[in-house]
Amino acid sequence: MKKRVAIICGGRSSEHEISCTSAGGVLSAIDRNAYEPVLIGISKSGKWFLLAQDHPLSINGTTLPTVPETGTAVTLGVDGFSAAGANLNIDIAFPVLHGPYGEDGTIQGLFEMADIPYVGSGVLASAVAMDKSFAKPIFASHGIKVAAGFVVRANDWQKDRAAIQSAADQLGYPVFVKPARGGSSRGTTKVKSASEFAAALEEAHRFDPKALVEQEIRGFEIECAVLEIKGEVKASLVGQIKIDAKYEFYDFEAKYLDGATTIELPAPIDQKVSDEIRAKAIAAFISLGCSGLARVDFFLTPNNEVIINELNTMPGFTATSVFPKMWEATGVSYSQTVTHLLQAALTRNNAVLRN
Numbered sequence: 001m002k003k004r005v006a007i008i009c010g011g012r013s014s015e016h017e018i019s020c021t022s023a024g025g026v027l028s029a030i031d032r033n034a035y036e037p038v039l040i041g042i043s044k045s046g047k048w049f050l051l052a053q054d055h056p057l058s059i060n061g062t063t064l065p066t067v068p069e070t071g072t073a074v075t076l077g078v079d080g081f082s083a084a085g086a087n088l089n090i091d092i093a094f095p096v097l098h099g100p101y102g103e104d105g106t107i108q109g110l111f112e113m114a115d116i117p118y119v120g121s122g123v124l125a126s127a128v129a130m131d132k133s134f135a136k137p138i139f140a141s142h143g144i145k146v147a148a149g150f151v152v153r154a155n156d157w158q159k160d161r162a163a164i165q166s167a168a169d170q171l172g173y174p175v176f177v178k179p180a181r182g183g184s185s186r187g188t189t190k191v192k193s194a195s196e197f198a199a200a201l202e203e204a205h206r207f208d209p210k211a212l213v214e215q216e217i218r219g220f221e222i223e224c225a226v227l228e229i230k231g232e233v234k235a236s237l238v239g240q241i242k243i244d245a246k247y248e249f250y251d252f253e254a255k256y257l258d259g260a261t262t263i264e265l266p267a268p269i270d271q272k273v274s275d276e277i278r279a280k281a282i283a284a285f286i287s288l289g290c291s292g293l294a295r296v297d298f299f300l301t302p303n304n305e306v307i308i309n310e311l312n313t314m315p316g317f318t319a320t321s322v323f324p325k326m327w328e329a330t331g332v333s334y335s336q337t338v339t340h341l342l343q344a345a346l347t348r349n350n351a352v353l354r355n
């Protein structure tokens with residue numbers, strides 16, 4: 001019997017469209033001899049629907065794919081997924097969702113309650129990785145360096161602007177200001193002088209009442225894909241992000257506009273340094289208690305210091321996204337990557353009570 005896989009996409013986060021594109025990739029790569037995909041979309045307002053398998057999920061010119069609020073409603077409760085009064089008999093859930101409500105442990109909790117195996121990290125690891133203000137001290141306590149910085153809550157900013165401004169001045173400009181639970185660089189600003197700080201902080205607070213202020217790390221951005229293969233945590237070759245010089249940093253446009261960014265695979269760095277990065281990617285994955293997959297993003301300074309930036313528990317997953325590309329370069333095809341993830345889900349090692 002084929003396992004029925006709920007591929008869930010869209011969602012309430014600002015990364016709705018990117019999620020749809022990733023789900024389109026998974027749908028085209030899933031091994032249909034072993035698995036039967038059922039496509040489920042979550043609209044931007046949070047309603048769940050069955051989607052036809054030919055629902056457009058790729059970027060068409062400038063039109064991004066979305067989940068419409070029409071069609072057969074889907075519910076997920078303690079008895080599992082159902083639609084039109086019938087149980088969908090889902091064996092594995094694959095939440096191809098980015099950001100809040102998808103990558104942050106909330107939907108993972110729903111799968112736990114329904115006792116449905118799912119792809120990716122469990123409740124705790126998902127929640128911790130989503131919030132950089134929690135993930136950073138954990139990385140640091142495992143000997144993985146992080147950027148110096150501090151947290152600013154919107155209330156605190158209202159109460160004592162001068163103290164916060166002076167703490168930023170002390171870090172020294174440029175600083176980066178970003179939402180603690182952001183994604184796709186939304187709400188992130190490179191602040192070059194004290195006079196730009198207040199506006200940047202307020203911009204970050206539009207996305208999250210908790211913001212991070214960090215010292216700028218100068219160096220390359222290096223990424224490493226971690227995948228659980230038959231119960232073992234493996235790191236891919238590392239890649240170096242190459243951003244068109246007209247962008248100040250790896251911002252939203254640089255990430256998603258055609259041709260703005262490429263990844264050099266393997267990164268043109270010493271073997272010793274890339275081995276260190278791979279080991280740190282695995283250590284970071286284990287430090288947060290992740291399962292299935294993660295993309296771990298680092299900075300590499302000119303004197304070969306490796307500093308972790310963040311860990312994404314559900315990285316972009318289209319056939320041309322960095323995560324699948326890094327595995328392809330390491331010898332694992334997109335379709336095999338999907339199979340490894342579905343197999344890892346069935347071991348249930350992400351379950352809170354069985355970890």
Ligand SMILES: Nc1ncnc2c1ncn2[C@@H]1O[C@H](COP(=O)(O)OP(=O)(O)O)[C@@H](O)[C@H]1O
Pocket residue numbers: 147176178182183184185186188214215216217218221249250251297309310
């Ligand atoms: N401390 C920092 N030093 C240098 N660049 C940074 C720093 N923090 C963020 N950036 C830049 O901003 C981008 C987005 O920040 P990141 O923390 O990765 O947020 P997101 O979760 O939105 O990807 C990074 O890829 C990098 O280009």
Ligand SMILES: [Mg+2]
Pocket residue numbers: 184185297310
């Ligand atoms: Mg990032």
